[in-house]
Amino acid sequence: MSETIYQEAMEAILKGDADKAVDTANKGIDTGMDPLDLMNNGFISGINQVGDLFETGRLFLPQLVMSASAMEKATEIINAAIPEGKGTVSGKVLVGTVEGDVHDIGKTIVVALFKANGFDVLDIGRDAPIEQFINQAEKFGADIIGSSTLLTTTMAVQKQIEEELKKAGIREKYKTIVGGAPVTQRWADRIGADAYAQDASDGVRKVKELLTG
Ligand code: B12
Incomplete structure (x- = not known):
């Protein structure tokens, strides 16, 4: 039964x-x-295949857009079915997709799962300027700043967030976590982020570690 639905x-x-x-x-x-x-x-698995077909020129932008739109609709339903919950660890997490990048399907899943685990989450949306990550984190009183990026060209913005936090003298106030398809633990280490997560569940695990560690 499950297999058929996954396939569909x-x-x-x-x-x-x-x-x-x-x-x-x-x-x-x-x-x-x-x-x-x-x-x-x-x-x-569907959207990953779409990405591969697009990359190898076997599917074009209009089809990518249609698949993305189907994915967004499905994600809304899935996210709504993940109940907001009470977790064992509490904390405030700001999450956004960096400036120049409009990919937000993964980020919205991360937000839903963070809420389901009882974290207090501020979602600053996609294509969010660096100042927003910083100003909103200050206002919200975030413990953790999470950034998402799907484009290799915008990965550098995650590094800039680290730099701007340092320049403002507030880097030590926050823990940072980075994610997105091209992002790796190696990248996180290189830019000085406190954690990397490969998917939403890993994100929950890492955020708990950051909050308790
Ligand atoms: C859907 C999609 C789109 C949609 C996005 C719709 C939306 N609302 O998000 C649309 C059609 C708008 C789009 C546009 C473009 N796209 Co696009 N897109 C994709 C695609 C197929 C899937 C992305 C996705 O949603 N994956 C599913 C989610 C669930 O996975 P995820 O995002 O990785 O998130 C998970 C983890 O990474 C992690 N995570 C993510 N963020 C965070 C953050 C934190 C804090 C944590 C803890 C965890 C975490 O948890 C998530 C849940 O498990 C990818 C291919 C791919 N396989 O990634 C290409 C891809 C990212 N796109 C690509 C490109 C080139 C583009 C365009 C430039 C195309 C164009 N010519 O216009 C534009 C860019 C526009 C812009 N300025 O941003 C390239 C990027 C290449 C590169 N090296 O940079 C890719 C890789 C396709 C490819 N193979 O060529 N795209």
Whole structure:
């Protein structure tokens, strides 16, 4: 049963069929599937394939946009099915996608899972200027600043966030965590971020470590 739904989810994204993506997400949730399993094994495998096809020139921008739009609709349903919860560790986490980058599907999943684990989350959206990461973190009283980037060209902004925090003399007030498809532990180490997470569940684990460590 699960396998069929994963397959349907993947196909809906590959075809850029938003209606099918929505139906499949609802069907999965209604039949009691774990929303994150459905996301990871179905929808994300679909969008990753779309990315590969796009990279190798076998699929073009209009199709990428359609697949992305189907993915956004499915993500909304999945995220809504992840209940906000009370966790064992509490803390304030600011999350945003860096300036110049409009990819936010992964970031919204991260936000939903952080909320589900009881963290107090401020989502500053996508294409967010560095000043917003810093000013909003100050206002919100964040413990952790999380940044997302999907483009290799905007990875440098994560480094600039580290630098601007240092320049402002407030780097020690915060822990930082970085994520996004091209981001690695090596990159995190290189720019001096406190943590790297490869996906939303790993993000929860790392944030807990940062808050308790
Ligand atoms: C969907 C998509 C789009 C959509 C985005 C819609 C949206 N609302 O996000 C649209 C169509 C808008 C788009 C546009 C573009 N895209 Co695009 N896109 C993708 C695609 C296919 C999937 C991304 C995605 O949503 N993945 C699914 C999510 C769930 O995964 P994720 O983002 O990695 O997030 C997970 C983890 O990384 C982690 N995580 C992420 N962020 C964070 C943050 C924190 C704090 C933590 C803890 C964890 C964490 O947790 C998440 C959940 O598990 C990727 C290919 C790929 N495989 O990545 C290309 C890709 C990223 N795009 C690419 C390109 C080139 C573009 C465009 C430049 C295309 C163009 N010519 O216009 C534009 C860029 C516009 C811009 N300025 O930003 C390239 C980037 C190449 C590069 N080396 O930089 C890719 C890799 C495709 C490719 N293979 O060529 N794109």
